[in-house]
Structures are given as structure tokens and as C-alpha cells.
Amino acid sequence: MVAPAVPEIIEDDDIFAAVDARTESLQNLRELGPPDLVYLVKQPKTNSTRQTGVYHHVTGIDASSSASLAAYVNTLTFSPLDKTHKVVSGIYCCYNAFSHLDMRVEVKIPGSLESYCIDERGDKRVATDALWLETFLCGVLRAYLYADDGSGDVVKKIVGVRRFNPVTNTEMEHKFLDAAERLFFMGRQLSSDPETQVPNTVSNHLTSGLLKYIHTTGRYTSGINLFEKLRTRDVEVSSLLARVLISSDEEVQAVRLMHDALQDVPMDYALLDCQAAFCLSKGEGEMALECAKRSVTAAPSEFSTWARLAEVYVSLEQWDLALLTLNSCPMFTYQDKDAPRMPPPSRVMLPILAESVLDEIDEGQPKQGEPHDFVHPSLRKLHAATYQGTFLKAYNLLTKIAAAIGWDQLLKIRSDVFVMEEEYRVERQHIPKPGHSQNASTVGLRDSESGDQTVNGNGAENGEESESKEGSTDQTNGNGEVSQTEETSIERPEQTMASEVVKSGNDDHDPSHSSYTQFKNKRLCERWLDNLFMVLYEDLRIYTIWRTEMAQSRQQAIDYKKTASEWEILGELAERLHHFEEAVEAYRHCLSIRFSPKAMRGLLKMYEQKNDTRGMLSALIRLIAWQYRWYSEFSPELLFLIRKLIEEEGAVKVRSIVQATNLPQPVLDLTHHYCQLCAMFRSSGSDG
The missing domain is CATH 1.25.40.10 (Tetratricopeptide repeat domain)
Structure with missing residues (x-):
């Protein structure tokens, strides 16, 4: 198939400014790094003194050696769209997120090739085979995790990115999975999805990329073989293996694996979450509930475990407990993917290849210089459209509840479980000092049969909130947990809520509901949920x-x-x-x-x-x-x-x-x- 056209972002005067900007940004990179940068120096065939810099970004190129990157640069030396200039040199920059180095290959045309790497301080280092292995793996992961889902949102974020498939045959797959196996236990260095607070062995960009590759291509056998080998070195890999087995319709084997693995690591939250998700997919809400509760206890500071528990309550139509659980979710600031920050270019050329011309795609599109569509201000300011990460997932859960029971019923349940402003004002006049507190997470995890009053796994000190407004807002840190001042003594909650008294959203809530009649049994709604x-x-x-x-x-x-x-x-x-x-x-x-x-x-x-x-x-x-x-x-x-x-x-x-x-x-x-x-x-x- 003909390769896509080559976009050109042109620097007429300040040559190599884009490369310098990339060097300066290296110390600020926290994720997998930006797409690869390819910078070419052109000069007119008739004038050897005047030079121009052009560049574009690319993902999916084999970055396993300097030769493969130089080969890509050589494919750009002939341009059917520009026959008056010739390429005299090129630089390919590819980020190694394991070692925080920018691997670079400089090509002189015709002539020499030099490969080296640049560290975060801008100093040159020697490019070794071990560094190239890391760079190759990072390149494949970026190609999968930075790809567009078809909606065009990712394509529109960065101008002029060529995206190629990094694994086009079984030989390349073997190379990719071999690199992943060798570097697997370094994966936590690559950071993780925005919903994960602390990257670990099974939750990081490497495991996300592997699972996405297996899911996309259906190469389940290759994935099972890889995780089977890795599982012999660390039993925690069982959760990844179970997910691949479930995807490949080997459900009996997956269930047996999860059962056996939990004998060795009974508090592995990834395995428990996998169990909960599997039970939920089979319509077994009560079984999923027990797994989800244990998962939250095992990892109380992770958003995904709380979100799963809330999802289970939604499936069981226990709307009040779903809201209380949602209120307990630790929320994290969204960390977007690393993107290039380049100086303003002189010009931008975005050519179209004849192979991709389709009239219905091009017709009606606004031409350059034409005004954009009018959008009514009320539509432009819908904040939900901008949500990402934990806030997007929490909002999706809230909209599911609203779609199931309606806005009015949602407000009624909200007033049942959370302190309303008027109630707070009245109560504050009568209670000069805070009383006993009870955390939403305690209710979400409470075993209906037992009188056990343990909290959400952080211990009583981390898990509980003061009843006073000041206690709920000023002492809340960014992760949704509550910090404790030395002067305040936090006590365990006095009373539990039995699950038998929770009614479905289709039933009328009794205004004299025993668990919500008194102010002290209500929760303070987190600001973000409000x-x-x-x-x-x-x-x-x-x-x-x-x-x-x-x-x-x-x-x-x-x-x-x-x-x-x-x-x-x-x-x-x-x-x-x-x-x-x-x-x-x-x-x-x-x-x-x-x-x-x-x-x-x-x-x-x-x-x-x-x-x-x-x-x-x-x-x-x-x-x-x-x-x-x-x-x-x-x-x-x-x-x-x-x-x-x-x-x-x-x-x-x-x-x-x-x-x-x-x-x-x-x-x-x-x-x-x-x-x-x-x-x-x-x-x-x-x-x-």
C-alpha cells in the first residue's frame, strides 16, 4: 500500500529550532514521551547557500537500531510534490521513556550516519544496544497508545503526524513480545493510565500496550504464552493472564487461574477487580459485590477499585450506596499524554495523496481562512465534554444512574444520603462542636451481616471525615483522602447500615428511613461530586x-x-x-x-x-x-x-x-x- 503523504512544517529562518525545543522539553516529560520527530534540511537545487528546515512527527517506525531510523529518513529524500529542492541532511529523534533519553540519528545525504542520545540536561551520550531495545519497545507502545480511535480527536490534537502500524507481521510480533518480556518488570517506570495513582507491575503503559495489541489483533495465544512465562516469575501477572484468557473465551481456565492465584495473593486488587468484572459481565451482581468490596479493601487509594464497586451497586440498583461509593472515589488530576511543544512555524504544508481523495469527505469542509461554524454559547460551555481520566469515568457512572431513575429521583436520593445546605445551616446553630463521624466508604464496604466496624483499608485515621464543613473541605487532599490535624481525634463510626434496608430506585423511599433520619448519619458531598x-x-x-x-x-x-x-x-x-x-x-x-x-x-x-x-x-x-x-x-x-x-x-x-x-x-x-x-x-x- 502507498504510504501516507508527508506533511511539512516549515522553518524558513531559524533552522533546527524545533530540535532545540524538543531538547529543552526532555526534562518535563513524565509519560511515554512525544511522537518521534523527523527534521530535514532542504536547499534549492540551483542555490546551495539558502537552506530551509522542515519537520513532521511520526509513530510506528521500527526504532530497534540506528539503521532502521536512517532508512526512514532516506525514504523522504525524494518528494514528488517538491522537485525544486533536495534534502541534504536529516535528524530522527525517538524518545526512550525507560532511561529518559532522546535517541537521535543524524544522516548526511549523501554520506555519513551518526547515532547518539541526549539526556535531560542536553548532554550527549553513547547509544548502546540495551538503549535501542528500550527505544524500540517505547516506539511500539506509543504507536498503539497514541493512536486515534477513529473519531479524529487524537489526529486533530497535533498537526502533521504520520501514524504507521508498528507490527505488520508475525516476525515483528515476536520481536515486540520478546522485548516486552525482557523489560516487563521495568514497566512501572513508564507511568500509567490517568486512572491509576501508583504504577505497578500489572498497571502501567507497558501492560496497557500489550493488552491493547492482543485485543486488537486477536493474537491471544501469543499473549497467553507471554504471560504464562512471566507468571512463573511473579504471581501478580495472573490478573493479566486471566484477562487474556477471558477475551479468548477460555473462561473456565480463567476462573480456575483466578481462584488458584488468590490462594497465593489473597489481597491482589487487580485479581479481585478482574473477578468482579467477570461476575458482573455474567449478571452475577451479588458475587461481583463481594469481590469488589475486597478489592477496595486491598487498594483503598486507587480510583478503579471504588469505581468498580460503584458500578456493581448501579447494576444491583442500590442507588444510594452507588452514590456514597462514588463520593468516596479518590480523584486524580488528569495527566495528558506527552505532546510536542514547538515554536511557531513559518508555514505549514498538508498535502493530499490522490489515493485518499474522496469527494464526500472534502465537500463542505471549511477552507483555510474561512470562518468556523457558529456554535451557540450554551453548547460551547458544556463542561462535561472536556472531562477526562477519573472525572470522565465518575461522570459516566453518574449519568448511568440518572438515565436509570431520572433526575428527580436522583435528587431525592442525593438529599437522603448527603447533607443539604439548609440542613447544615440549621444543624450548625445547634451543634457547636463536631460529633462522631462516619465515612461514605465505610457504608459502601459494610458487611450487612456483621457488626464489624473496620474502615476502608486506610485505617480509621485516613478514612473518616469531620462532620463540620471546614473538616470536609479544608482537610481533604488531592487524592480524595482526608488529612488529620494533631488536635482532632477521629473516632470510629458508631452505627452501620444494613443492606436489607436499601430499596431499589423503583421503590418509594420512606422519609423516615432509619439510616438517614438524623443529620449525623448523612455524608458530606465532596466538592468534585457536587x-x-x-x-x-x-x-x-x-x-x-x-x-x-x-x-x-x-x-x-x-x-x-x-x-x-x-x-x-x-x-x-x-x-x-x-x-x-x-x-x-x-x-x-x-x-x-x-x-x-x-x-x-x-x-x-x-x-x-x-x-x-x-x-x-x-x-x-x-x-x-x-x-x-x-x-x-x-x-x-x-x-x-x-x-x-x-x-x-x-x-x-x-x-x-x-x-x-x-x-x-x-x-x-x-x-x-x-x-x-x-x-x-x-x-x-x-x-x-
């Missing part, structure tokens, strides 16, 4: 206005007009609130004005739900073409969907439907390329 309620209210308000206006327009037979950007935002809004049919309606309106990858991704989800193979392939062809148009030949999510279709329908049928589509052949070839990858990995269904 803010989520306000954001949810704003989402629901805008959604209600939109649906009311739409209904009125239909009654009066008037066109309801919005810009493409507004329809896209409304589609996202409806999707956030779990109104899927309305989201699809908005996305269709958006696509009727112009192509939007986000709207097309929304339609793709609908086709998935309806098992509409033709509809899915129609959307996939266009999404793959759009990705390629913006220099990305690889999206793990799109490859996964193609693979699943081939498993269900067979490669012959999938190829036939693609080929029968009335679109240009070069565009169809891009989708055929994804099918060929599945054949290369011998995915189920690709033989016939």
Missing part, C-alpha cells in the same frame, strides 16, 4: 431544550437548523446522557451538512448494535479514508472492528461487500489493507 451534579444538570437542561425545540419544529413543519458543529456537539451530548437514538439522529444531521469522523463513529456504534454488516463497512471505509487523508494508516480500533467482522462473516464476504461499494478503487484498497493484516495474523475467518 460539581458533577451541576454539570449533569446543565447537560440535561440543554438536552431538554433541544428536544423541545425539535418537537415544536416538527409540529409546525419548520426546518430545525443547526450548524454541523452544533449537531456534532448535540450528538455527543445525547450519547453522554445515554439517549442513543437521539445521538444518532443528531449525527445524521451533521453528516448531511458535511463529513465528520466523530459523527460517523457514532453511526458506526449504531450499526454495531444492530449487527448491520453493510452499514458498518460503509462507515469503516470512510473512517479509514479520513484517517489516511490525515497521514494515519493505522487505527487499532478500526483494525479491531474489521477483524471482528471477518471473524463473524468471513473474509470473502467482507471483501466482496467492500469491493461492491460505489467508491474509488484506491479508497477501497485502504480498507482491503486492513483485511490483509488480519490474513497476515491468521485471524479467525480470514482463510475462507
Whole structure:
């Protein structure tokens, strides 16, 4: 397949400014590092004194040696779009997140090649084979974890990034998994997903990348073999092995493994969480509840364990306990992926290859210099659209509850379990000093049968909050835990809540509910959760206005007009609130004005739900073409969907439907390329 076009970010005057900016940013990198930087120096063929610097970013290039990086630079020396200049030198920069070094290869054309690395202070070091092994693994992980999901959000973040598939055959897979095995127990050095507070052996960017690779390609046997070997060195790897076994439909083996491993490490929160998720997927909420409670006890400072417990309560329709558990979640500041910070360029050239030209994608798009779509201020300020990390997951749980029981019932339960402002004012007048306290997490974990009054695993000191407003806000640290002053003595809670008294959201709550009648038995709502309620209210308000206006327009037979950007935002809004049919309606309106990858991704989800193979392939062809148009030949999510279709329908049928589509052949070839990858990995269904 023809490689994507080469974007050019041009520096006319200050040559190498982008490379210098990358060097300066090395000391601030905390994650996997930015995409690779490729910097070329060009000069006119007729004038050897005038030089220009051009650069772009890239992921997915084999970074196992200086020769492989130099080979990529050499592919850029001939440009069909620029025949008046020649490339005289190039620098390839690739970040090694294990050793915090920037590996660099300088190529003189024609002539020499020099490889070295730059440390965080900007000093040169020797590039060894061990460093190249680390760099290669980091390159593959970035290609998977920094890839776009098809919606275009990642593509739009950084201008001019070429994205390639780092593992295109079984030989490359062996090389990748061998490197992962050798460096596996150094994985915690790479940091972790934003929902994980402390990276560990099984929760870090290396394990996330491995699981994503196995999930995308369906190479379960390779993953099982890898984790089986690693498990002999550390039993904690069992949770990763169990997840792969479940994905590969080896559920009996996975259950047996989890049982046996928990005999050795009974408080491994990753294993307990895996058990809870598995039980939940089978509709066994009560079994999942016990696992989730133990998982929280094992890791009370991790968000994921609390979120799982809240999810279990939602599935059991125990809405009050779900809210109390959500209130106890430790929230972390979102740490975004490392991104390049470059000086302003002189010019930017974003060429289009003929192979990716598709009229329906390009028609209606705003041209350079044209004003952007008008977006009503009320739609522009919807804060929920900007949530990421722990706040996004917490908001999703809150919207699930609201979708299940309605806003009014949600407010009623909220007032049952949390201290309302008016109550606080009245109570404060009567109680001059704080009384006994009780933490939401205690209620969430309380065993209904026993009188055990242990707290959430941090001990009584970390787990409890003062009843006074000052105690709940000023003493709360960034992780959602409560710090204790020397003067304040924290006592254990006096009373527990029996799970038998919790009613489902469909029942009327008794105003004389024994657990909530007195002020001292209510919890103080965390500020962040209070803010989520306000954001949810704003989402629901805008959604209600939109649906009311739409209904009125239909009654009066008037066109309801919005810009493409507004329809896209409304589609996202409806999707956030779990109104899927309305989201699809908005996305269709958006696509009727112009192509939007986000709207097309929304339609793709609908086709998935309806098992509409033709509809899915129609959307996939266009999404793959759009990705390629913006220099990305690889999206793990799109490859996964193609693979699943081939498993269900067979490669012959999938190829036939693609080929029968009335679109240009070069565009169809891009989708055929994804099918060929599945054949290369011998995915189920690709033989016939």
C-alpha cells in the first residue's frame, strides 16, 4: 500500500529550532514521551547557500537500531510534490521513556550516519544496544497508545503526524513480545493510565500496550504464552493472564487461574477487580459485590477499585450506596499524554495523496481562512465534554444512574444520603462542636451481616471525615483522602447500615428511613461530586431544550437548523446522557451538512448494535479514508472492528461487500489493507 503523504512544517529562518525545543522539553516529560520527530534540511537545487528546515512527527517506525531510523529518513529524500529542492541532511529523534533519553540519528545525504542520545540536561551520550531495545519497545507502545480511535480527536490534537502500524507481521510480533518480556518488570517506570495513582507491575503503559495489541489483533495465544512465562516469575501477572484468557473465551481456565492465584495473593486488587468484572459481565451482581468490596479493601487509594464497586451497586440498583461509593472515589488530576511543544512555524504544508481523495469527505469542509461554524454559547460551555481520566469515568457512572431513575429521583436520593445546605445551616446553630463521624466508604464496604466496624483499608485515621464543613473541605487532599490535624481525634463510626434496608430506585423511599433520619448519619458531598451534579444538570437542561425545540419544529413543519458543529456537539451530548437514538439522529444531521469522523463513529456504534454488516463497512471505509487523508494508516480500533467482522462473516464476504461499494478503487484498497493484516495474523475467518 502507498504510504501516507508527508506533511511539512516549515522553518524558513531559524533552522533546527524545533530540535532545540524538543531538547529543552526532555526534562518535563513524565509519560511515554512525544511522537518521534523527523527534521530535514532542504536547499534549492540551483542555490546551495539558502537552506530551509522542515519537520513532521511520526509513530510506528521500527526504532530497534540506528539503521532502521536512517532508512526512514532516506525514504523522504525524494518528494514528488517538491522537485525544486533536495534534502541534504536529516535528524530522527525517538524518545526512550525507560532511561529518559532522546535517541537521535543524524544522516548526511549523501554520506555519513551518526547515532547518539541526549539526556535531560542536553548532554550527549553513547547509544548502546540495551538503549535501542528500550527505544524500540517505547516506539511500539506509543504507536498503539497514541493512536486515534477513529473519531479524529487524537489526529486533530497535533498537526502533521504520520501514524504507521508498528507490527505488520508475525516476525515483528515476536520481536515486540520478546522485548516486552525482557523489560516487563521495568514497566512501572513508564507511568500509567490517568486512572491509576501508583504504577505497578500489572498497571502501567507497558501492560496497557500489550493488552491493547492482543485485543486488537486477536493474537491471544501469543499473549497467553507471554504471560504464562512471566507468571512463573511473579504471581501478580495472573490478573493479566486471566484477562487474556477471558477475551479468548477460555473462561473456565480463567476462573480456575483466578481462584488458584488468590490462594497465593489473597489481597491482589487487580485479581479481585478482574473477578468482579467477570461476575458482573455474567449478571452475577451479588458475587461481583463481594469481590469488589475486597478489592477496595486491598487498594483503598486507587480510583478503579471504588469505581468498580460503584458500578456493581448501579447494576444491583442500590442507588444510594452507588452514590456514597462514588463520593468516596479518590480523584486524580488528569495527566495528558506527552505532546510536542514547538515554536511557531513559518508555514505549514498538508498535502493530499490522490489515493485518499474522496469527494464526500472534502465537500463542505471549511477552507483555510474561512470562518468556523457558529456554535451557540450554551453548547460551547458544556463542561462535561472536556472531562477526562477519573472525572470522565465518575461522570459516566453518574449519568448511568440518572438515565436509570431520572433526575428527580436522583435528587431525592442525593438529599437522603448527603447533607443539604439548609440542613447544615440549621444543624450548625445547634451543634457547636463536631460529633462522631462516619465515612461514605465505610457504608459502601459494610458487611450487612456483621457488626464489624473496620474502615476502608486506610485505617480509621485516613478514612473518616469531620462532620463540620471546614473538616470536609479544608482537610481533604488531592487524592480524595482526608488529612488529620494533631488536635482532632477521629473516632470510629458508631452505627452501620444494613443492606436489607436499601430499596431499589423503583421503590418509594420512606422519609423516615432509619439510616438517614438524623443529620449525623448523612455524608458530606465532596466538592468534585457536587460539581458533577451541576454539570449533569446543565447537560440535561440543554438536552431538554433541544428536544423541545425539535418537537415544536416538527409540529409546525419548520426546518430545525443547526450548524454541523452544533449537531456534532448535540450528538455527543445525547450519547453522554445515554439517549442513543437521539445521538444518532443528531449525527445524521451533521453528516448531511458535511463529513465528520466523530459523527460517523457514532453511526458506526449504531450499526454495531444492530449487527448491520453493510452499514458498518460503509462507515469503516470512510473512517479509514479520513484517517489516511490525515497521514494515519493505522487505527487499532478500526483494525479491531474489521477483524471482528471477518471473524463473524468471513473474509470473502467482507471483501466482496467492500469491493461492491460505489467508491474509488484506491479508497477501497485502504480498507482491503486492513483485511490483509488480519490474513497476515491468521485471524479467525480470514482463510475462507
